[in-house]
Amino acid sequence: MKNHEKAFSDIKNYYNDITLNNLALINSLKEQVEEMKKKEERMEKQMNEIMAENKRLTEPLQKAREEVEELRKQLANYEKDKASLASAKARLKVQEEELRSLHWEHEVLQQRFSQTQSERDELYGKFVKAIHEVQQKSNFKNLLLEKKTGGSGRHTGEEAQLNEVLSASNLDPTALTVVTRKLEDVLDSKNSAIKDLQYELARVCKAHNDLIRTYEAKLQSFGVPTEELGFKPLESNIGGQQLGRGPAGLVAAPT
Numbered sequence: 001m002k003n004h005e006k007a008f009s010d011i012k013n014y015y016n017d018i019t020l021n022n023l024a025l026i027n028s029l030k031e032q033v034e035e036m037k038k039k040e041e042r043m044e045k046q047m048n049e050i051m052a053e054n055k056r057l058t059e060p061l062q063k064a065r066e067e068v069e070e071l072r073k074q075l076a077n078y079e080k081d082k083a084s085l086a087s088a089k090a091r092l093k094v095q096e097e098e099l100r101s102l103h104w105e106h107e108v109l110q111q112r113f114s115q116t117q118s119e120r121d122e123l124y125g126k127f128v129k130a131i132h133e134v135q136q137k138s139n140f141k142n143l144l145l146e147k148k149t150g151g152s153g154r155h156t157g158e159e160a161q162l163n164e165v166l167s168a169s170n171l172d173p174t175a176l177t178v179v180t181r182k183l184e185d186v187l188d189s190k191n192s193a194i195k196d197l198q199y200e201l202a203r204v205c206k207a208h209n210d211l212i213r214t215y216e217a218k219l220q221s222f223g224v225p226t227e228e229l230g231f232k233p234l235e236s237n238i239g240g241q242q243l244g245r246g247p248a249g250l251v252a253a254p255t
Helices: 004-138 142-149 158-169 173-221
Strands: 236-238 242-245
Touching: 004 173
Parallel strands: none
Antiparallel strands: 236 242
16 A cells, blocks of 8 residues: 555656646746747847838939949940041041132132133223224224224123124125124133133032031031131122022033
């Protein structure tokens, strides 16, 4: 009986120890769980703070990335514009030489034109003077002749005046025909030369002015003042016509 009581007491003590140990373990686990909850709360709080910080930094970062991309585009455009400007300057230099050449050609043609007109008018004047002398020697009336012929210079109705002078001179018909034909041939040649020079003047003026308009537009596209071009349009007033001022297009050849 004593043995049974002892065994029962041992078992009871064993389970009491187990119970106490379990209670201690449960309390320890509860403390650990509580500590883990607190730690989890701290971590969650830190995570929220980090997320908020990330969000706060994300917007400036995105803005900075966009600015970098925009600057890259501007740099690419700058390099492209820089190359275009260098190319345009090179072409402008070549065209400036062409403009100077055209300007010089215009001046030469203008001088040749004036000289040819002077030669034509001088020739006509000499012929009229010679006829006057023939008339004086033949005792024709000088007053009547001057009324019919008028003065020298740029003549209107030269052929009609010439016929009147020749008819009044009372020259031999054969000689009259020869003189008339020679004079007409010379005047026709001079007038043809004048027309050719007028055409060349118009062509040079127009080429010069078209080139200026082209490069004024190019300079404006680069924001450069057109005054820096240094050239002005050419204007020539010949025969009542303004040369070099028409719209772009071909210059009609003389007829």
